[in-house]
Amino acid sequence: MEGNYLITVVIPSYNRPELLERAVNSVLDQTYSNIEIIIVDDASDTEVGLVFEKDEKVKLLRNNQNKGPCYSRNRGLKEAKGEFINFLDDDDILFPEKIEKQLSCFENSDDNFLGMVTCHSMDQRSGKEQVKYNRIKGNIYKDLLGSFLVSGIETLLFRTEAVKEAGGFDEALESSHEYDLLIRISEFYTIDYVDEVLSKEYRSLNQISINFSKKKQGARYLYAKNSDRYRKIGFIFWLKMQIKLRLLLFRFYIGKVFGEKAYRLLIFRN
DSSP states (O other), X not given: OOOSSOEEEEEEESSOHHHHHHHHHHHHTOSOOOEEEEEEEOSOSSOTTGGGTTOTTEEEEEOSSOOOHHHHHHHHHHHOOXXXXXEOOTTEEEOTTHHHHHHHHHHHOOOXXXXXXXEEEEEOTTSSOEEXXXXXXXXXXXXXXXXXXXXXXXXXXXXXXXXXXXXXOOTTOSSOHHHHHHHHHHTTXXXXXXXXXXXXXXXXXXXXXXXXXXXXXXXXXXXXXXXHHXXXXXXXXXXXXXXHHHHHHHHHHHHHHHOHHHHHHOOOOO
């Protein structure tokens, strides 16, 4: 399907050429064809994106030194020409109709503040397949402050303008990157969803979801960063979030000491 809107897909990658190829192919296979792909190679040992260098839809950027996923996404964001943008990790994929169906949601909406559209994802990161549902709509700012309501950065199609106005990704964060971004965007924009599974998250080596040191740093930083937001809602809400932070840190400690299985037995959300 040809379209009037250009869509940018930004894919940061580091030392995973096989996974990157799978991710890029999932974008090239989209039913919506007006797409540019920006691969940001985060100073891999080899130039991981060379297999796509002759594809006219693909632009290759390479960091001079390893800067991390947030820096790489922000670099892609600066280069993006699309009116809408999708961030895709190199170990995940998009299903063929994802962008077409989410763009249709934007086009058919009468909400002038709609800034992002999500979908459901097939999540394999725990070692078994399960659908993560993102049935969420409207103004979610307050609810989002209390809990991470959206699973998977790749599930989201954003208005590029909304991401830029929010300042992009916080490069000081080592985890919870998308949660932080969503909080800032949801202050001014609403969200909608396509009620279908349109992406897949794979289990891979070095995934942040089980890097408990990074998750601990991310939680401390994020809760401190949003402390004033919590207080504006009310003291009880602020106190609830302080308790939640300590429960999260305990959960990460259990994961680091006793392993992933013990970590996943604790059911409160991060």
